[in-house]
Structures are given as structure tokens and as C-alpha cells.
Amino acid sequence: MKHFVVVAILVIASTFAVHTGLDRLGLLPVQASSQAVAVDHLFALQIWLISSLFSLIVVTLLYSLVVFHRKKGEVGDGAYFVGNSKLEVLWTLVPLFAVLYLAYLGAQSLGETRQIDPSAMQIKVIAGQWYWQFQYPDYNIASTELYLPVDRQVDFQMTSKDVIHSFWVPEFRIKQDILPGQTTELRITPTLIGNYKVLCAELCGASHAYMEGAVYVVSQQDFDAWVAKQQSSVSVDPVLRGEQLVKQYGCGACHSIDGIQKTGPTWKGLYESEVLLADGSKVTADQIYLTESIVNPNAKIAAGFPANVMPSFADVLDQTAVNSIVAYIESLK
Amino acid sequence: MKKLLSLGLVRGLIWEVFGTALGMGIVTGVRALMGLPPWKEEPAVVFGALLGALLFLYGVGVLDDWQKWARGEETHEPVDESHLGWRRYYSVSLDHKVIGIQYLVLALILMSVGGVFALIFRAELTETGMQFLTPIEYNTLMSLHGMVMIVSILLGVAAFMNYLIPLLIGANDMAFPRLNAFSFWIAVPAGIILLSSMLLGGLDTGWTAYPPLSVRAPMGIQMFLLGVSLAGFSSILGGLNIITTIIRLRTKGMTPFRMPIFVWGALATSLMTLTATQLIGLSFQLVMFERLFGMGFFDPAKGGNPILFQHLFWFYSHPAVYVFVLPGLGMISELLPVFVRKPLFGYRWVAMSSLGIALVGFLVWGHHMYASGMAEYLRVPFMYSTLLVAVPTGVKFFSWVGTIWRGKISFPAPMMFLLAGIVVFLLGGLSGPPNATVSTDLHLHDTYYIVGHFHDTMFGGYIFPFFAAFYYWFPKMTGRRLNEKLGMLHFWLMTPAFFVLSLSMMRIGLLGMRRRIMDYDPAMGFQPYHLAMTIAAFLIALGILVFFINLIWSARKGEIAKGNIWNSRSPEWQVPSPMPMHNYDKPFEVVGEPYDYGLPGSTYVKFQEGE
Numbered sequence: 001m002k003h004f005v006v007v008a009i010l011v012i013a014s015t016f017a018v019h020t021g022l023d024r025l026g027l028l029p030v031q032a033s034s035q036a037v038a039v040d041h042l043f044a045l046q047i048w049l050i051s052s053l054f055s056l057i058v059v060t061l062l063y064s065l066v067v068f069h070r071k072k073g074e075v076g077d078g079a080y081f082v083g084n085s086k087l088e089v090l091w092t093l094v095p096l097f098a099v100l101y102l103a104y105l106g107a108q109s110l111g112e113t114r115q116i117d118p119s120a121m122q123i124k125v126i127a128g129q130w131y132w133q134f135q136y137p138d139y140n141i142a143s144t145e146l147y148l149p150v151d152r153q154v155d156f157q158m159t160s161k162d163v164i165h166s167f168w169v170p171e172f173r174i175k176q177d178i179l180p181g182q183t184t185e186l187r188i189t190p191t192l193i194g195n196y197k198v199l200c201a202e203l204c205g206a207s208h209a210y211m212e213g214a215v216y217v218v219s220q221q222d223f224d225a226w227v228a229k230q231q232s233s234v235s236v237d238p239v240l241r242g243e244q245l246v247k248q249y250g251c252g253a254c255h256s257i258d259g260i261q262k263t264g265p266t267w268k269g270l271y272e273s274e275v276l277l278a279d280g281s282k283v284t285a286d287q288i289y290l291t292e293s294i295v296n297p298n299a300k301i302a303a304g305f306p307a308n309v310m311p312s313f314a315d316v317l318d319q320t321a322v323n324s325i326v327a328y329i330e331s332l333k
Numbered sequence: 334m335k336k337l338l339s340l341g342l343v344r345g346l347i348w349e350v351f352g353t354a355l356g357m358g359i360v361t362g363v364r365a366l367m368g369l370p371p372w373k374e375e376p377a378v379v380f381g382a383l384l385g386a387l388l389f390l391y392g393v394g395v396l397d398d399w400q401k402w403a404r405g406e407e408t409h410e411p412v413d414e415s416h417l418g419w420r421r422y423y424s425v426s427l428d429h430k431v432i433g434i435q436y437l438v439l440a441l442i443l444m445s446v447g448g449v450f451a452l453i454f455r456a457e458l459t460e461t462g463m464q465f466l467t468p469i470e471y472n473t474l475m476s477l478h479g480m481v482m483i484v485s486i487l488l489g490v491a492a493f494m495n496y497l498i499p500l501l502i503g504a505n506d507m508a509f510p511r512l513n514a515f516s517f518w519i520a521v522p523a524g525i526i527l528l529s530s531m532l533l534g535g536l537d538t539g540w541t542a543y544p545p546l547s548v549r550a551p552m553g554i555q556m557f558l559l560g561v562s563l564a565g566f567s568s569i570l571g572g573l574n575i576i577t578t579i580i581r582l583r584t585k586g587m588t589p590f591r592m593p594i595f596v597w598g599a600l601a602t603s604l605m606t607l608t609a610t611q612l613i614g615l616s617f618q619l620v621m622f623e624r625l626f627g628m629g630f631f632d633p634a635k636g637g638n639p640i641l642f643q644h645l646f647w648f649y650s651h652p653a654v655y656v657f658v659l660p661g662l663g664m665i666s667e668l669l670p671v672f673v674r675k676p677l678f679g680y681r682w683v684a685m686s687s688l689g690i691a692l693v694g695f696l697v698w699g700h701h702m703y704a705s706g707m708a709e710y711l712r713v714p715f716m717y718s719t720l721l722v723a724v725p726t727g728v729k730f731f732s733w734v735g736t737i738w739r740g741k742i743s744f745p746a747p748m749m750f751l752l753a754g755i756v757v758f759l760l761g762g763l764s765g766p767p768n769a770t771v772s773t774d775l776h777l778h779d780t781y782y783i784v785g786h787f788h789d790t791m792f793g794g795y796i797f798p799f800f801a802a803f804y805y806w807f808p809k810m811t812g813r814r815l816n817e818k819l820g821m822l823h824f825w826l827m828t829p830a831f832f833v834l835s836l837s838m839m840r841i842g843l844l845g846m847r848r849r850i851m852d853y854d855p856a857m858g859f860q861p862y863h864l865a866m867t868i869a870a871f872l873i874a875l876g877i878l879v880f881f882i883n884l885i886w887s888a889r890k891g892e893i894a895k896g897n898i899w900n901s902r903s904p905e906w907q908v909p910s911p912m913p914m915h916n917y918d919k920p921f922e923v924v925g926e927p928y929d930y931g932l933p934g935s936t937y938v939k940f941q942e943g944e
Contacts, residue, residue, distance in 0.1 A: 003739075027843050028776075039772045046773060050763045057730050057759050064737040065752070068673075069744070077931035078675035078740035088682045091731045092724060099720035099766075106720075106770030107713045113772050114709075163546040164639060166704060166779060170845035174775040177705045179640070180545060181633020184706040197854070201704075201779040201847050203539045205546060206468035209850035263468070306469060308551065 007063050014055035022047050032171035032192040032217065038112035039173040042105065049102070113174055116187060117153035127178045128161035129205050129311045131250030132198060132213035141230040144248050146198060146215045149223035153189040162311055166202035169215055175201050190217040206309050207263055210253050242328025245321055254310070257332055263309060265302050271330045276303040290326045341393040341424035342521070348392025349385040349522055356384030376625055378533065379555050386522035386563055394425045395518045398511050411510065425518065427510035430912055432517050433496025434810060436488050439517075443485035443524055445877075450478040452874055454851075459867040461855040471851035472537035473530070473553065479540030480527060480557065484564050486657045486795055487606075488520055491571050493802055494599045494660060496810070498575060500905040501593045503584030503923075503938075505915050508577040516571040520564055527560025539849050541650075544631035544642050547620050555624065558617040565614040568656075572606035575599055586923035590681055593903060593927050597684040598663020601691040602656050609649045609656075609695070616645035640707050647698035654787075655694040658794025659687050662729055662758070664802050665751050669733060670928040671901050672748040673740025677928040678732045686732075689725035697722060703771050704778045712771045719769040726762055730755070746820030750801035753828045757835075758793025761786060764839060779849075782842030785835045792831055800880070807887070808894030812911040816891060819883040826876030830869040837862045837869075902927060902937040 027047070031040055068078070123146070124135040135142045148154055158167060158178040167186055168175035171194075176186040200211035218226070246252060254264035265275075275285050278301040283289055292299050294317065297310035317325070337343050357377040365371040390396055398408045411427040422435055454474045457466045466474070495513065499506055507513045530536055534551030547554050579600050583592070619630045620642070629635025631642045670677045677683060699707065699715035733755055742748075764786040767773040777783060800823075808814045841859045842848070853859055897906040904921055905912065921938040929935045 025840075027840075029845055035772075039776055042770055042773050043767065043776075046767045046770070049766065054759065054763055057734060058756060060734050061737060061752070061755065064734070064740070065742060068737070068740050068742050070741045074741065076674070076741065078673055078742075080676065080929075080931035081678075081739075082676040082926070082929070083679035083682070083735070087731075087735070088679050088728070092682075092728060095724050095727045096721075099723050100717070102766065102770065103713075103717045103720045106716050106772065109770065109772040110712065110716075113775070163549065164543055168779075168847075170776070174772065175704050175778060176775075179633075179706050182706065199845070199847055203472075203537075203541075203543075203546065203779075203849040205537050205549075206472060209847075209852045212854070306467070308549070309468075 003063075003067070007060055010063065011052075011055045011059045014059050015052045018055055019048060019051035022051065029170045030192065030194070031173075032169075032190060032194065032196065033173065034189040034191050035113040035187075036171070036173040036191075038109050042109040045102075045105065114187065116155075117189070120153035120155040120187060121149070122155045122157060125156050125158040125167060125178065126161060127158065127165035127167070127200065127211075128316075129163065130200070130207045130211040130253055132200075132211070133248060133250075134213075136227070139227050139231065141227065142248060143230065144213060144250050146213060147223055147226050148190050148215065148217050149220045150190055150193050150217050152220075153187055156186040156188070157183050158186065159183050161316065163204050164202050165200045165204050165211070167198060168201040169196050169198050171196050177202055193217050193219060206306070207253065210263075213250075238324040238327040239331045241321075242324035242326070242331075245317070245325055246328060249313070249316070251325075264305060267329050267332050269333060271333045275300075277301060278303050278305075278307070287326055290329060291322055294322050294325065339424075340420065341395075343423070345389040345393030345518070345521070349389035349525070351385075352388030353381040353385035355388075356381035359384075375552055375555060378552065379559060379621065379625065382526050382529070382556060382559055386519070386526060389522040390515070390518060393518050393521075395511075395515050397425075411506070425514050427506070427514055428914070429495050429499050429507045429510070429513060430810075430916075432513055433492050433494075435517050436492035436495055436520075439520060439524065440485050440489035440492055441881075443481050443488065445881075446528070447478050447481035447485055448874060448877065450474045450481065452870060454478070455867050455870045457851065458853075458863050459860075460863075461853055461860065463852060466851065468851060469535050469537055469551065472539075472849075473535030475849060475851075476536050476539050476542075476557070477528070477531065480561060481524075482791075483540065483653070483657075484520070484524060484527065484561070486791070487564065487568055489795070489799055490602065490657065490660045491516070491567070493664070493799065493806075494571075494575055494603070497806070497905075498578055498596060498599055499582070500809075500912065500916060501596055501903065502579065502582060502587060503904060503917060503921055504578060504582035505917075507574050508581055509574050512570055513574050516567045516574065520567040523560050523563035523567065525560075526556050526563065530554065530556035530560070541646065542617065542620060543646075544620055544623065544639055548623050548632070555621060558621050562614045562617050562621075565610045568606040568610045572603035572610075575603040576607060579603075584921055584923060588923075590684065591923050591927060592684075593667055594677060594680065594683055595660070595663040595667040597687050598659045598661075598666075601687040602659045604688075605652045605656050605659075605691050605694065609652045611649075612645050613649035613653075616642055616649075619645075640702075640705060643702050643705055643707075644698070647701045648695075651698040651701060652691070652694045654790060655690055658758070658790060659690065661754065661794045661798035663687065664798040665733065665754055666729070666736075668747060668751055668801060668805055669736050670930055671899050672745070672751070673737050673742045674930045675736060675740040675928075676926070676930060676932075678735030678738075679728075680926070680928065682728050683732045686725035686728040689728075690722060693718060693722050693725070700769055700774070703774050716769060716771050720766065723762070723766065730759065730762070745804075746815070746817055746824060747801040747805040749821070749824045749828075750797045750804065753824070754793050754797030754801065756793070757789055757797055757831065760835065761789030761791075761793050764789060777842065779847060780842035781838045781846040781848055784848050785838030785840075785842060788838065789835045792835070803880075803884075805899065807884075808898055809905055809910050809912060811888050811891070812894055813887055813889075813891035814894050814898065815887045816883050819879055819886075823876045823880045823883065826879060827873050830872035830876070834866050834869040834873070837866045902930065904938045907938065907940065 122137055126133040132144055134146050160178045160180040165178040166175050172188050176184050194217055196215040198213045198215050254262050256262050256266045257268055259266050259268040270285050273285050275283050295314040296312055298307055301307045360377040360380045361371045401408050421431055454471055457464050530553035533556055534553045536550045536554040536557050538547045538550050579596055622628045623630055629637040631637045631639045666677055666683050696718040699711055700719040703712050768777055804815050804820055841862050846859055894910045919941045921940045924939045925935045925937050927937050
């Protein structure tokens with residue numbers, strides 16, 4: 001009996017100690033959405049569960065190892081008992097009801113993250129290898145940066161151009177995969193002004209790690225100002241338009257404009273230069289070559305760069321858009 | 334040369350090379366006859382690899398007896414091959430002990446290969462930015478680490494089940510010795526084909542090979558898919574064999590509830606491999622067909638659905654993790670009583686918990702897909718079923734604690750690994766419920782937290798118990814004990830380092846580190862953790878290197894194991910080591926409970942007297 005009392009006291013002490021330790025550590029990123037509140041609430045409960053069960057098993061185990069270890073020169077066996085049906089029923093039924101209750105709380109928490117605000121702002125998310133594009137149908141603008149007004153629910157309608165991607169801002173907690181040929185929905189209500197990043201969470205090929213996009217949660221006034229700026233800046237100058245498109249489609253993730261070689265060749269000084277191809281032949285980087293490289297990237301692979309990395313933009317960009325991008329590359333001569 | 338050709342493995346490899354060339358030639362020839370451009374790399378290589386694998390099996394000689402039966406010829410029963418020495422391990426043998434060791438060696442080779450892959454990309458992750466790997470190299474190593482380890486674990490599980498089950502239940506061999514040999518030998522070309530994906534462009538899909546990414550991946554993915562499909566046969570047929578052996582070949586008096594508890598774990602595992610492995614083979618073959626023949630199973634543009642693949646894939650791949658851990662957990666339950674000198678607490682509950690986990694394990698696959706975009710209403714029922722797994726798993730933990738309570742505990746190397754296994758598996762278990770409840774999982778899914786959770790379950794449920802089994806049964810296999818001091822060195826190098834590794838994984842995963850990324854944002858501040866993890870990974874590798882040195886040294890020079898070295902009640906320790914050719918010269922009868930340590934005058938088995 002003495003053993004049980006000591007173990008019980010140690011288990012309780014350890015539970016609080018482990019819980020305090022985990023709590024102090026700061027396990028989660030900043031809480032920046034109302035959905036995160038529901039998620040973190042359930043996390044807090046789980047941490048209690050983990051602390052107590054960890055203590056129950058580990059403390060009892062360690063206590064046994066210390067107290068019941070074989071002393072030097074000792075022979076013979078341990079106490080003979082083969083089981084206890086009442087205990088077994090107890091530690092089957094108690095966990096059974098505990099997990100059923102936990103599942104019930106889990107369903108509630110899920111429900112909270114899925115609450116729908118009919119006045120939510122819709123944003124269309126288009127994901128591709130390896131870029132994010134956000135379209136605001138209400139304002140008729142598109143951007144590679146995600147601007148969100150604070151405290152207003154956003155209804156993300158998401159689709160992929162190629163493989164499966166996943167939308168995740170750790171500070172918002174919840175994530176959702178993005179599928180080709182199908183639209184998936186994610187609803188988030190940002191609650192904290194700040195700069196975050198949207199990360200692709202589903203492995204999507206070679207440059208998956210770099211599929212990040214900037215997220216700005218701003219006040220309503222700042223958001224309106226940003227929208228106004230975007231609406232006024234649709235330019236007629238092909239070079240400026242090209243620069244915008246390049247930003248919009250995230251070409252800069254692989255192609256630098258300052259001479260640094262990333263996943264793809266740099267654009268600095270590319271126009272009209274002589275390009276060595278992987279098959280050993282040479283080609284001049286003129287209008288025709290650059291256009292082909294955008295709509296059919298694998299036709300001619302520059303030496304030293306991997307094939308099958310860049311997706312085709314044939315279905316994404318029309319002829320004018322391609323011409324604008326080529327004009328922009330020309331401007332970097 | 335003649336001596337070399339007498340080894341089945343060498344003949345098999347020669348035939349495999351020939352078969353691959355032949356297969357490539359056939360495809361090229363058929364294309365030429367059809368008026369197509371003759372050379373197309375992908376179909377030629379895939380068909381070549383498949384034919385190479387089949388001809389390997391022919392060349393190694395594992396089909397010989399079946400061919401004779403088909404021709405109506407007599408085959409002789411297995412003969413004593415011990416005069417061949419080490420050479421019998423390189424050819425087809427029908428002895429379950431030889432096959433068990435063949436499995437074991439192949440599992441260790443693949444574990445080392447998979448481990449080296451991990452060390453390479455772990456080193457790459459130490460710093461932000463790309464150090465010495467290209468994106469495709471990183472992704473190939475990361476993907477293959479996963480699948481090579483999985484195959485290695487399946488082979489390791491098969492190794493101990495093959496070696497131990499007939500010994501523990503008092504059988505002379507497995508129910509189907511030829512099928513048993515086939516199950517092992519098909520894993521050899523499967524492993525070769527899987528690894529050849531590195532030479533054929535690699536792959537960038539992770540071990541899950543989700544389409545459409547896998548449909549667009551470099552050609553290495555085909556070898557990956559084909560290798561896994563072939564390895565699946567090994568698993569399915571091995572499972573069939575184990576189940577039949579357990580049901581049909583138990584010795585007199587061994588009622589189901591007097592079987593050694595490891596046998597229950599093996600039974601539960603084999604039920605799963607027999608019935609679920611088909612699904613991963615099927616899903617992988619559908620991707621192969623999609624690539625080879627343009628069939629649109631998973632292509633939305635052709636009316637297919639990428640989510641369908643995930644359902645098929647996880648219907649195997651979730652039960653698979655229980656396939657990996659149930660034998661290991663059985664091992665813990667089997668060996669704890671020996672080292673605490675007490676009966677296993679609640680034997681029947683422990684036995685039933687294995688079957689309970691296996692049963693519920695079939696109903697939980699959807700928890701890998703909470704964020705996938707599958708029908709939304711499915712998430713809640715899968716949350717309930719997933720959390721139910723905690724109940725039988727809890728029974729095991731409580732039973733272990735009950736077993737240790739008031740024992741007389743000693744701490745030789747196998748016991749140390751058992752105890753570490755319990756604690757590590759506990760961490761794996763307790764980090765599970767946050768992945769089971771949907772809303773918290775939507776944060777954790779596809780992060781390093783999952784990687785940490787998974788490695789905890791694999792190390793706790795497989796790696797640690799299987800090292801315990803190595804230290805415990807190595808004397809039975811070789812007649813010599815493993816060196817205890819090196820065993821302890823192995824333990825202390827590996828165990829603290831593993832805690833650092835897995836806890837760091839979970840820590841940064843919670844903070845936003847995604848899984849399967851080759852580079853991470855320096856602004857996240859994860860470098861110190863990555864540095865610690867890299868050091869920890871190399872310490873684990875060092876520990877395992879010590880283990881290998883111990884293995885090789887002790888097999889030649891280790892202390893001779895005389896008699897019942899662990900003072901165990903189990904039948905295999907009542908006869909000399911290493912095990913005689915036909916296991917037990919005199920059959921035994923079960924006359925008591927398997928784990929009645931501390932009950933004076935009782936024994937588990939009684940050998941028949943005289944002839």
C-alpha cells in the first residue's frame with residue numbers, strides 16, 4: 001500500500017511539473033486567427049492529457065526500476081500474480097470513455113473552425129509549381145502577395161494548376177490541400193495585424209521548400225489603400241506589365257534579375273546572349289527562344305540546369321502576356 | 334568460378350542482368366514491329382526490370398521444386414546443409430532458421446542503406462541554404478529513406494517471425510517451406526529494383542508517391558513503384574505462411590491462450606499483411622499504368638481523381654505501421670517477464686489487444702487525409718475510430734507496468750532496449766491524439782511534428798524491441814553471446830541521442846517546420862535544433878556501428894552460450910544452442926502457462942522421454 005501512495009503523489013507532482021514545463025516552452029506560433037483559438041483550446045487539453053499519462057506510466061516504471069531492482073547476489077523470482085480482471089476492465093473502460101469524450105470535443109472544435117460567415121470576402125487561390133496567386137473577384141485584382149483585412153472572414157476558394165499543394169499559414173493553424181481539377185475551401189478570420197507567410201505543406205516537387213508567399217494582415221484602411229493602388233497600377237507599358245506578371249507568377253523564385261544563379265538561369269544580361277544548351281549546341285536568347293522557353297520549357301534546356309523543373313505557362317499566359325515578359329527580360333540586358 | 338556459380342545468389346544475379354536486357358530488347362523489338370520508333374526508355378526499362386526479377390527467381394533456384402512438381406517429378410525433403418557453413422545462406426534453403434537469418438541480413442543491409450541516406454540529407458539540413466545536394470538528389474534520398482526503411486522493417490519483422498515462430502510453437506518448420514523461400518528471395522530483386530531508381534533519374538515524391546506528382550516525376554519513380562509492388566508479394570505470402578503455421582503446427586497442449594505472446598503479435602501482423610498489402614501494390618500499379626499507357630485513374634482531366642489514390646494507399650499504409658510495431662510490442666511482452674521474473678500481467682488482455690489494434694487499424698486510414706479535400710463529413714467518424722486505437726494500446730502499457738511492478742528486475746542489454754522501447758513508444762503513443770483530433774491535426778499535418786511522432790512509434794515499436802531481440806536470441810542463432818559491454822555502449826550512444834532527435838522534430842514541427850523540405854527559412858530560428866538533430870543522428874549511427882562490430886566480433890569470438898542463459902521458461906532455451914537442424918529432436922508438450930515465473934515447481938513445457 002505504501003508503494004501506491006508514494007507513486008500516486010509522484011505521478012501528480014510530475015503531471016504538474018511536465019505540464020508547466022511544456023507550457024513555459026511556448027509550443028505554438030503566435031495565434032493570429034479566430035480559428036486558431038479553437039485549435040489551441042484543444043491543444044491545451046491535449047497537453048494536460050499528455051502530461052498526466054506520460055507521468056502515470058513513466059513515474060510508475062521508474063519507481064519500479066529503482067525500488068524493485070534485483071539487489072546484488074539476490075536470487076529467486078518476483079511476486080507471483082498473473083493479472084487482475086477488475087483492473088483490466090477499469091483500464092479498458094476509462095480510456096474508452098475518455099477517448100469518446102475527446103472525439104466529441106474534437107468534433108466541436110472542428111465545428112468552430114468551420115463556422116461560416118455569409119459576408120466573408122472571397123479570394124481565389126491558384127497554386128502551381130512553384131507559385132501562389134491570389135485573385136480578389138470583388139475588386140478585380142490579382143497578386144502574389146496575400147493582403148487580408150483584419151477581423152473579417154476570408155473564404156478561400158482554392159485550385160491547383162498541376163499537382164497537389166496545401167495552403168498553410170502556421171499562425172492561422174488550419175491547413176487545406178489544393179487539388180487540380182477541383183476547388184477546395186478554407187475559411188480563416190485573421191485577428192492579428194502582422195506579416196506572415198503562406199507555406200505549401202504538401203510535397204509538390206523539386207522546389208517545394210521554396211513555395212512560400214507573403215501574407216499581410218492589415219487594418220481595413222490599409223487594405224482599402226492597397227486595393228486602390230493595385231487597381232490603378234495596371235500598366236500599358238509592356239515592360240512594366242511584364243514586371244507585374246513576373247511578380248504575380250513568382251518567376252523570381254527560380255530566376256534572379258541580379259545575376260545570381262538560382263534553380264533556373266538568371267535573366268540579367270540574358271537577352272540576345274549566347275546560351276549553351278544541355279545537348280552541347282548553342283542558341284541565341286532572342287524573342288523566339290525566350291517565348292518557347294516560357295510556353296514549352298523543356299524544348300531547350302540550358303546547360304547546367306535540370307529538366308522537368310519549370311512548368312509550361314502555355315495555358316496560363318496569353319500571347320500578349322508572354323510578349324510583355326519577354327519585353328521585361330529584354331529590359332534587363 | 335565454379336565455386337562462385339554454386340551460390341544461388343550469384344546465379345540469380347546473372348539471370349537478372351540477362352532478363353533485364355532481354356525485357357528491354359523485347360519491348361524495343363515489339364515497338365519496331367509495330368512501326369513505332371523502337372527505343373522508348375520508360376516501357377523498356379520497366380518491362381526489363383520485371384523480367385529481370387522473374388528470371389532472378391528462376392536463376393536462384395527457388396522455383397525448381399515447383400517446376401518438378403509440375404512435370405510430375407519427385408522432390409526430396411530438405412537435407413542437413415550445415416556442412417556448407419556460411420555458403421548455405423547464399424543459396425535457396427528451405428530451413429526456416431536459415432531463411433530467418435537470410436531475412437535478417439537483408440534487413441540489416443537495407444537498414445544501413447536507408448540510414449546512410451538519412452545521414453546525408455540530415456547533414457544537408459544542418460544549415461539553411463543548399464550545401465551539397467541538388468533538389469532532386471535531396472528529394473530522392475528523402476523518398477528512398479522512407480521506403481527502404483519500410484521494406485527493411487518488413488524484412489526484419491519477417492526475419493524474427495520466421496526464425497522464432499516454429500521454435501516457439503514446437504514445429505519442425507513453417508507450413509510451406511518452399512513458399513517461405515520464395516517470399517524471401519523475391520525481396521532481393523525487389524530491393525535491387527527499388528534502389529536502382531537512384532540511377533534512373535531519382536524521384537521527388539516522398540514515399541507516398543501521390544499522383545499527379547508521381548505521374549510527372551522522373552523515371553526513377555517507376556523503379557520505386559515496381560520494387561515496392563514486388564516486395565509486397567514477399568509480405569503477402571509470408572503472412573499466409575505464418576498464419577497457417579500458427580493455426581496448424583502447434584505442439585500438443587498449446588491451446589491459443591498458452592501460446593507465447595509474441596505469437597499473438599505475429600498472428601495479428603500477418604492477418605494485416607495478408608489482407609491489406611494488395612492495396613498499396615494496386616495503387617502503385619495504377620500509377621505505373623497511368624504513366625505507361627496514359628490511363629487516367631487519378632487525372633482529373635481524364636475523369637480520374639487524385640484523392641482515390643490516397644484512399645487506396647492509406648488503406649494499406651496505415652495498417653502497415655501496426656504491421657511494423659505489433660511484433661515489436663509482442664517482443665516486449667515476451668521478454669519483460671524473463672527479466673523481471675514475474676508472470677506477464679493479464680496475458681489474455683495483452684493477446685486480445687494485439688487483435689484489437691489490428692482490427693481497429695483497418696478503420697482509421699482517413700486520418701491521414703483530414704486536409705486532403707476528401708468528403709468533409711468523413712473527418713469526424715475517422716476521428717472516433719482513430720482515437721479508439723488508444724484503448725487496446727493503453728492495455729499494453731498498463732500490462733507492462735503491472736508486469737514490472739514488484740518484480741526482481743535485472744538490467745542486461747536486452748532489458749535496457751526493452752525499457753527504452755516502452756518509453757519511446759509511449760512518446761509515440763502520446764503524441765498521437767493531437768493528430769487524431771481533426772482541428773489540431775490541421776495544424777500538425779505535413780509538419781516535422783508528424784515526422785517526430787512517426788519515428789517515435791517506429792523506434793519504440795520496432796527498432797528498440799528488435800535490438801532487444803538481437804541481444805536475446807543471437808546466442809540461440811550462433812551459439813555465442815553478444816558482448817555485453819559493447820551492447821551497453823550501443824545503448825547509451827543511441828538512446829539519449831534518439832530522444833534529442835525526436836523531441837526536436839516535434840518541437841520545430843509545432844512551430845511551423847514543414848516535412849519533406851530541403852531548405853528552411855533562417856528567420857524561423859530552427860538552426861540550433863537542426864544542428865542538434867544532425868549530431869544526434871550521427872550518434873545513433875555510431876551506436877549502430879558499434880552494434881555491427883559487436884555482431885561480427887561476437888559471431889566468431891563471443892562467449893559460448895551454454896544452456897539456458899536467460900533462465901527462460903520458453904522451449905527453445907531448453908535445448909542446446911545453436912538450434913539443431915530439425916529444431917527439437919524430441920517433441921514437447923505444453924503442461925503449464927508460458928510466464929509463470931515465481932510459481933514454484935511449475936514448467937511451461939515437458940519434453941517426451943526416450944524415443
